Amino acid sequence: MGKDCEIIDPRSSIEWDGFVKNHPQGTFFHSGVWASVLCESYGFTPYYIVLRKDKLIVAGLPLIAVRSIFGPARAVSLPFTDFCGPLCDSASQFEVLLKSSMDLSKTKHWAFLEFRGGQEFLKNTPSWSCCFMHEIDLTGSDTELLAACRDSTQRNIKKAKKHSLEITHETTLLAMWKFYKLNMLTRRDHGLPPQPWSFFKILFDLVIAKKQGFISLSYYKNAAVAADLFLIYGDKAIYKFGASNKKFQRLRASNLVMWEGMLHCKALGAKSLNLGRTEPHHEGLLQFKRGFGCYEETVNYYCFDCKSGIFQSEKETSGEGLSNKIMRRAPLFLLRALGKIAYKYVA
Numbered sequence: 001m002g003k004d005c006e007i008i009d010p011r012s013s014i015e016w017d018g019f020v021k022n023h024p025q026g027t028f029f030h031s032g033v034w035a036s037v038l039c040e041s042y043g044f045t046p047y048y049i050v051l052r053k054d055k056l057i058v059a060g061l062p063l064i065a066v067r068s069i070f071g072p073a074r075a076v077s078l079p080f081t082d083f084c085g086p087l088c089d090s091a092s093q094f095e096v097l098l099k100s101s102m103d104l105s106k107t108k109h110w111a112f113l114e115f116r117g118g119q120e121f122l123k124n125t126p127s128w129s130c131c132f133m134h135e136i137d138l139t140g141s142d143t144e145l146l147a148a149c150r151d152s153t154q155r156n157i158k159k160a161k162k163h164s165l166e167i168t169h170e171t172t173l174l175a176m177w178k179f180y181k182l183n184m185l186t187r188r189d190h191g192l193p194p195q196p197w198s199f200f201k202i203l204f205d206l207v208i209a210k211k212q213g214f215i216s217l218s219y220y221k222n223a224a225v226a227a228d229l230f231l232i233y234g235d236k237a238i239y240k241f242g243a244s245n246k247k248f249q250r251l252r253a254s255n256l257v258m259w260e261g262m263l264h265c266k267a268l269g270a271k272s273l274n275l276g277r278t279e280p281h282h283e284g285l286l287q288f289k290r291g292f293g294c295y296e297e298t299v300n301y302y303c304f305d306c307k308s309g310i311f312q313s314e315k316e317t318s319g320e321g322l323s324n325k326i327m328r329r330a331p332l333f334l335l336r337a338l339g340k341i342a343y344k345y346v347a
Contacts (some may be wrong), residue, residue: 085117191324
């Protein structure tokens with residue numbers, strides 16, 4: 001560790017949260033409350049490396065240690081997080097933090113260091129994988145925001161309104177449960193196990209119940225058919241999760257609930273809405289997000305092999321495997337059990 005670096009626990013550091021809020025690149029994912037959600041949900045341990053000058057934090061690199069079922073642990077910045085780049089003002093600051101993380105990996109016997117973002121400081125470094133990120137400028141009028149949407153998206157929003165769908169923006173535990181039930185269906189449709197209910201309960205207790213986010217729900221004949229979960233951090237909003245019942249896809253409820261959720265973020269004071277990451281092979285989701293008039297950029301993920309001392313090259317991503325096909329046919333109770341066991345390791 002560098003002499004000006006130290007490890008802090010962001011869950012109990014007012015100083016860290018103050019630094020994040022004042023840093024232009026600081027997001028909800030850098031905050032102490034997000035670290036609390038992850039650590040309480042999955043039993044992770046945070047190791048946030050900070051660089052000080054005149055006793056004040058001037059740069060930071062969030063890391064959370066993730067256990068492995070077999071073999072040594074790894075540190076990720078951050079697990080289950082779309083992006084969480086280092087908060088640095090210069091390449092020299094990043095070099096100090098990177099060196100400190102490598103030193104720490106030797107002490108903690110981590111197999112890998114994973115970084116989600118930071119390409120501005122790792123320009124000549126091979127990436128492990130990449131994804132697309134989309135962001136919407138919410139500072140325009142509602143009319144301007146709608147006009148920026150693709151014609152097909154505008155038509156889908158209009159079509160959904162004709163079906164008399166009811167849209168609500170809620171911050172109750174019941175709303176979270178309704179979202180969770182839809183999320184289970186969506187995850188199975190994607191051939192993946194759902195995150196455990198305990199994660200969403202903790203996310204509700206620490207974030208939604210404290211009005212740092214909300215759940216937009218779309219009802220058809222009093223039944224919830226689509227839902228989005230948004231997080232609010234100052235004037236920045238994040239679309240973190242979306243779910244729907246594909247039996248009602250013809251209603252275009254997902255388009256309307258996203259649109260109304262956007263407007264609600266704006267009403268709460270958000271000036272931008274990040275739509276989260278999308279892998280290149282998820283063409284359907286890419287087209288859905290691109291329809292809302294967003295700015296698109298590529299975010300690189302990096303994996304440093306602590307044993308060999310080199311960054312690994314990009315991995316193969318086929319997008320669809322046998323396990324996905326099997327899980328699409330699995331009963332929900334089995335997928336829930338799998339998710340409860342697996343998520344603390346896959347991260």
